[in-house]
Amino acid sequence: MTDLTDSPAMPGPPAPPLVDMRDVSRTYDADRAVLSELTLQVATGDALAVLGPSGSGKSTLLNLIAGLDRPSTGTVTVDGLRVDTMSETASARYRRSRIGMVHQFFHLLDDLTVRDNVLLPAQLAGVPRAEAADRATELLRYLGVARHASAHPGTLSGGERQRVAVARALMNRPPLLLADEPTGALDSASGADVRALLRELNADGQTVVLVTHDLALAEACATRTVELMDGRIARDESAVAR
Template sequence: MTDPTVLRTRGLTRRYGRDSGLVRAVDDVDLDVPAGQTLAVMGPSGCGKSTLLHLLGGLQRPTAGEVWLAGNRIDTMSERALARLRRDSLGFVFQSFHLMDELTAVENVELAALLAGRPPRRARQRALHLLDRVGLADRATHLPSALSGGQRQRVAIARALSNEPQVVLADEPTGNLDSAATLEVLRLFEDLRAAGQTLVVVTHDARIAAVADRVVAMRDGAFADDTRLAGTVYGGRR
């Protein structure tokens, strides 16, 4: 039988400092994320959730433990192999959008595909399709400065989907948004969940739980609670 787990950690640990200044940002975490699941990792600032996301995405190296993506151990990969993995298999969404200010929305979205060696025509078609999917087809030629916060985050989500990633990792994706823009992003995450995209979202915003299949609460670098959700979600029912 095929293992449905797409993302797995065992004994995942990240420590900073030493002796009396030792900080266990992530402390011996075991995690299994099945394909197609939307997981919300919640907790207060400083609890280790962003560090966990960076470890899952190969943006940081663990002090100890293992990280596996689709059956491949990634924490022992070379920097070059990790860069390819992040480009081809992972999509990232950040609180501050990280769009290129001098590129239009469609150019921002297609950039990842072009860097991966996709033909320009195909990359552009994919980017236009994704902008339409996130409701921004009419903003394709706009620069980020001409977009609202919610629109910029939706462009960032479209960019994260550009190379059809196995997992999308989102770090406080609503942290810089007002209430109306947050609802726009929540609706989009619910659409992605319904389409079967695997999502891991770290946040302190309880509204994210409305679009999740599962919520993990973190405290002091460890998992304090792990809850499977059922019933009502934002915009409809499961």
């Protein structure tokens, strides 16, 4: 419908970042901080690739966002929730509802079918059976692995297993997808397949934060790249238009 008002609507205030880390440090011993006074915001719809050598703090950063670790100092807020102050019970509930996680080695249960692996997060969250079944069917079709619904993960290729892992991660419609070296255990063809998948997910609106050594992955699907060095941000660049 055409807007017939005399003046255009004024834009509202900018949306808060989906991830907001402020002055975060994480120290495991008295000698070295794994992260040091790091401040980082991630907007809804971003695909952020976190790069850096081993020991630079990449995995610690991901674990802090996921609520699997707590900062020594500073604050971590995700989707309006203070993750760093949550109890263990609240943190587990937060991961079930707000976070999807994809790992290097899939972490699928080989004694369950593909469909049952994907259904697990919904069952843990108490989603009604029929609703969960519809969502699993939708995801398996969207991710191109519907034909494997009754198969077991061990019969699939690495790329197919990672697609199943992504389906499981997206089961409860989390606003944030975290990926830890998602192409690290894959051959070149399967890695290219997962790169294309993550790019497509982000194009469809999914916010993604991934840590990786795979420069091709960052170049293919990231809208922004952060490089860590000794627990600090050494580089923060937005990607050219893809």
